[in-house]
Amino acid sequence: MTEMLEHQAIGRGPARRDGVRKVTGTAPYAYEHPVENPAFCHPVQSTVGRGRITAIDTSAALALDGVLAVLTPDDAERLANTDDAELAVLQTHEVAFRGQIIGAAVAETSEVARQAADLVAVTYDQAPHDVVLSDSRDDLYRPDAVNGGFPTDSNEGDIEAALAAAEVTVTQTYTTAMYHQNPLEPHTTTARSEDGVLTLWDSTQGVHPVRKAVAKVLGLEPDAVHVVCPYVGGAFGSKGQLKANTVLAAMAARAVPGRSVRLALTRQQMFDVAGYRTPTIQHVTLAANRDGTLTGIAHDVVEQTARIKEFAEQTAVSTRSLYAAPNRRTSHRLAALDVGVPSWMRAPGECPGMFGTEVAMDELAQELGMDPVELRVVNDTEIDPDSGKPFSSRNLVACLREGAQRFGWADRDPAPRSRREGNQLVGTGVASSVYPVYRMPKSTATVRFSGGRYVAEIGAADLGTGTWTSLAQIAADALGADLASVEVRIGDTRYPEASVAGGSSGMTTWGSAVVEAARAFRAKFGADPSDGDEVEAAVQANPATDDYAMFAFGAHFVEARVDADTGEVRVPRMLGVFAAGKIINARLARSQFLGGMTMGLSMALHETSVMDPRFGHVVNHDLAEYHITANADVGEIDVGWLDEHDPHVNAMGSKGIGEIGIVGAAAAVSNAVHHATGVRVRELPITLDKLLG
Amino acid sequence: METELTLRIDGQDHHLTIDTRTTLLDALRERIGNTSAKKGCDHGQCGACTVLTDGRRTLSCLTLAVTQGGAEITTAEGLGQDGGLHPVQQAFIDHDAFQCGYCTPGQVCSAVGMLAEYADGWPSAVTEPGTTAELDHDEIAERMSGNLCRCGAYANIVPAVQAAAPRREGTNAGGAR
Ligand code: FES
Ligand code: FES
Numbered sequence: 089m090t091e092m093l094e095h096q097a098i099g100r101g102p103a104r105r106d107g108v109r110k111v112t113g114t115a116p117y118a119y120e121h122p123v124e125n126p127a128f129c130h131p132v133q134s135t136v137g138r139g140r141i142t143a144i145d146t147s148a149a150l151a152l153d154g155v156l157a158v159l160t161p162d163d164a165e166r167l168a169n170t171d172d173a174e175l176a177v178l179q180t181h182e183v184a185f186r187g188q189i190i191g192a193a194v195a196e197t198s199e200v201a202r203q204a205a206d207l208v209a210v211t212y213d214q215a216p217h218d219v220v221l222s223d224s225r226d227d228l229y230r231p232d233a234v235n236g237g238f239p240t241d242s243n244e245g246d247i248e249a250a251l252a253a254a255e256v257t258v259t260q261t262y263t264t265a266m267y268h269q270n271p272l273e274p275h276t277t278t279a280r281s282e283d284g285v286l287t288l289w290d291s292t293q294g295v296h297p298v299r300k301a302v303a304k305v306l307g308l309e310p311d312a313v314h315v316v317c318p319y320v321g322g323a324f325g326s327k328g329q330l331k332a333n334t335v336l337a338a339m340a341a342r343a344v345p346g347r348s349v350r351l352a353l354t355r356q357q358m359f360d361v362a363g364y365r366t367p368t369i370q371h372v373t374l375a376a377n378r379d380g381t382l383t384g385i386a387h388d389v390v391e392q393t394a395r396i397k398e399f400a401e402q403t404a405v406s407t408r409s410l411y412a413a414p415n416r417r418t419s420h421r422l423a424a425l426d427v428g429v430p431s432w433m434r435a436p437g438e439c440p441g442m443f444g445t446e447v448a449m450d451e452l453a454q455e456l457g458m459d460p461v462e463l464r465v466v467n468d469t470e471i472d473p474d475s476g477k478p479f480s481s482r483n484l485v486a487c488l489r490e491g492a493q494r495f496g497w498a499d500r501d502p503a504p505r506s507r508r509e510g511n512q513l514v515g516t517g518v519a520s521s522v523y524p525v526y527r528m529p530k531s532t533a534t535v536r537f538s539g540g541r542y543v544a545e546i547g548a549a550d551l552g553t554g555t556w557t558s559l560a561q562i563a564a565d566a567l568g569a570d571l572a573s574v575e576v577r578i579g580d581t582r583y584p585e586a587s588v589a590g591g592s593s594g595m596t597t598w599g600s601a602v603v604e605a606a607r608a609f610r611a612k613f614g615a616d617p618s619d620g621d622e623v624e625a626a627v628q629a630n631p632a633t634d635d636y637a638m639f640a641f642g643a644h645f646v647e648a649r650v651d652a653d654t655g656e657v658r659v660p661r662m663l664g665v666f667a668a669g670k671i672i673n674a675r676l677a678r679s680q681f682l683g684g685m686t687m688g689l690s691m692a693l694h695e696t697s698v699m700d701p702r703f704g705h706v707v708n709h710d711l712a713e714y715h716i717t718a719n720a721d722v723g724e725i726d727v728g729w730l731d732e733h734d735p736h737v738n739a740m741g742s743k744g745i746g747e748i749g750i751v752g753a754a755a756a757v758s759n760a761v762h763h764a765t766g767v768r769v770r771e772l773p774i775t776l777d778k779l780l781g
Numbered sequence: 782m783e784t785e786l787t788l789r790i791d792g793q794d795h796h797l798t799i800d801t802r803t804t805l806l807d808a809l810r811e812r813i814g815n816t817s818a819k820k821g822c823d824h825g826q827c828g829a830c831t832v833l834t835d836g837r838r839t840l841s842c843l844t845l846a847v848t849q850g851g852a853e854i855t856t857a858e859g860l861g862q863d864g865g866l867h868p869v870q871q872a873f874i875d876h877d878a879f880q881c882g883y884c885t886p887g888q889v890c891s892a893v894g895m896l897a898e899y900a901d902g903w904p905s906a907v908t909e910p911g912t913t914a915e916l917d918h919d920e921i922a923e924r925m926s927g928n929l930c931r932c933g934a935y936a937n938i939v940p941a942v943q944a945a946a947p948r949r950e951g952t953n954a955g956g957a958r
Pocket of ligand 2: 295308322552878879880881882883884885929931932933934
């Protein structure tokens with residue numbers, strides 16, 4: 089077991105260290121880094137869903153005053169590595185999906201770049217495209233593994249026999265929509281190629297992963313690529329892996345060496361090339377005894393990927409560990425379509441998957457005439473049913489109990505449609521939440537004593553998560569130093585290598601690296617170091633993972649009010665109670681949970697990317713038509729957490745909180761809407777038409 | 782087509798020769814080097830580009846720069862007095878009313894403009910006709926709904942704005958700003 093830190097700074101709630109820069113707008117995001125005389129790049133996109141480019145006429149674009157270069161597949165530089173078709177930008181005349189980047193204009197101003205891109209005339213040999221996901225397709229296939237490296241399928245016992253023998257069963261299909269992450273800061277890059285060094289000020293969840301991936305595509309030594317990203321205007325997974333826009337920015341910069349080039353995707357372009365969450369079709373089966381004990385759980389998922397690159401969301405994986413049952417099955421099948429490449433979005437897997445499982449649990453509770461909180465309590469387990477290991481800590485029941493008390497759950501008449509206030513049908517719903525504890529294998533930190541202060545450096549990212557502040561708290565406690573005497577530097581490949589900010593792994597991974605470095609520093613230099621003393625150390629594997637399954641848990645409680653005439657759904661009250669180990673910064677953690685729950689509310693009621701099968705693109709590709717929760721959509725949100733002590737996860741005792749807030753939130757909303765109206769909505773989002781039918 | 786123009790930003794004059802298609806937002810960000818206002822959508826749908834023009838909140842992405850000669854333009858960078866933060870900005874920090882910060886300069890400008898509208902007695906869509914609204918949760922949420930926050934900081938933005946709102950004297954909603 090790692091030696092636990094003594095918590096001094098950890099657990100308190102200091103305000104964000106970057107707060108002043110953010111409220112004044114002076115924190116520089118990728119597009120904003122001051123550079124001398126920048127040029128501007130605007131992409132050209134395919135206007136067919138599939139086919140081949142037969143001709144590209146750039147003459148009108150090139151004739152425009154202020155145009156510096158026009159890049160097309162005819163003459164763009166040949167990339168060193170084209171294994172990843174998503175990143176093989178301008179390397180082929182084949183069009184794989186509508187909106188694919190097929191060219192770019194570089195010009196003195198953004199207005200001219202955009203006009204020039206518009207003037208590029210492209211003719212195609214168009215081929216029929218196929219963009220419609222359905223579970224009755226005959227070409228669904230079984231991927232070798234799903235995201236995270238998890239097995240595609242799992243099978244234990246005999247689910248069919250369990251179903252046949254069960255006293256009560258639920259068998260239903262649940263669907264989640266196609267979602268776009270839509271960070272408010274678009275995918276942006278400022279790029280410069282000069283003196284053999286490519287510098288990228290890139291909006292990314294990981295400077296080192298971008299450096300590695302860009303170097304590979306361009307055939308450069310990683311040392312020849314410098315990536316900088318101190319601030320990210322939101323990401324939610326969409327900036328976790330290198331995307332075509334960053335490659336294009338690098339190519340544009342290399343086309344005008346010595347000149348800095350700025351590229352920001354438009355909001356519309358983000359819907360085409362910046363990633364999204366696959367729609368899912370989930371078949372969920374529950375078999376149970378009269379007392380509520382589950383005897384079988386099956387979760388079979390159909391989802392999509394792109395024909396040019398596989399991404400298999402691990403939608404059913406969390407179902408493997410949430411509740412005990414002797415007979416269990418999960419599976420994932422994919423349809424490869426002529427669409428952009430799906431990718432990570434906040435809690436890939438858990439977020440859509442827990443919609444299916446947790447609404448099914450509500451349906452089972454209703455069938456049994458049992459309280460939905462009690463049903464979850466009855467099926468709690470000390471042993472992870474998937475791995476067979478005990479949980480390092482599992483406080484799902486405590487979250488449910490505490491939440492029920494705080495929310496006033498007991499006041500509820502369990503009968504659906506039993507409470508009406510004026511014209512409003514009122515209901516309450518609950519759902520569980522779960523998210524694994526991930527630790528990335530690689531991350532290194534430096535601790536140095538300089539000018540009477542401690543400086544911790546690591547190429548980590550702050551997506552709004554608070555890394556600038558929370559990592560300083562960890563460093564302070566690991567050094568036994570005052571928080572004010574610790575400075576943290578992140579977001580630059582000049583600092584030691586850090587893993588991507590993904591899977592809520594940041595604090596566990598980078599925090600552990602900082603703790604290792606701080607402890608090594610103290611061991612080497614003692615309590616009274618000299619100026620310039622420095623130590624570098626890396627995160628270690630956690631041997632406790634051999635013995636324990638590690639997850640955070642939570643419980644969502646929601647009140648929904650549905651207009652009896654119009655079907656309009658309002659959510660005046662949400663409560664989330666979480667058990668996520670030690671909370672490092674109380675103020676910032678609350679924001680993370682709030683943010684996840686708010687995005688979950690958005691998923692429940694508003695968000696859906698509407699694919700037009702005729703043209704093969706998302707038609708509601710802007711923030712007016714793709715509605716995300718606005719201020720007035722949000723009522724009171726209450727967040728709580730248990731004081732959970734887990735000595736096995738890491739030296740801080742923390743579990744990661746960036747994603748668990750969204751997991752289960754949409755199910756709780758759907759369950760509350762059912763309680764209010766008696767209408768079970770199994771297809772997200774819960775729109776008025778589904779309640780009035 | 783290019784034209785000459787003087788823009789007054791955060792109390793300073795900037796003489797520019799710019800493309801007449803240039804929005805106020807792009808003039809700020811790409812010509813003047815003031816990147817306080819953010820671009821989230823360029824279509825008037827997110828509010829990230831909100832600035833104050835003559836004290837009124839304005840979506841700078843929907844405003845052509847050439848229409849703003851002579852206007853007093855204030856960004857979040859220029860809101861504070863004497864190097865300090867504006868009370869709304871301080872309240873945003875105290876309430877952790879942001880995460881990534883990308884919507885924040887727009888939220889802050891919008892809040893300042895909204896409080897002035899409120900002080901001027903402007904009703905909102907949720908104000909009961911004929912009444913004087915209290916600045917409660919629903920009033921603030923409604924009046925701030927032109928500013929999207931994908932990080933979902935709304936539950937902190939509302940109390941931050943509430944805390945920064947000047948105490949109203951008497952019951953008269955109108956009067957000087
Ligand atoms: S950038 Fe102006 S409203 Fe979105
Ligand atoms: S703080 Fe990130 S969008 Fe509002």
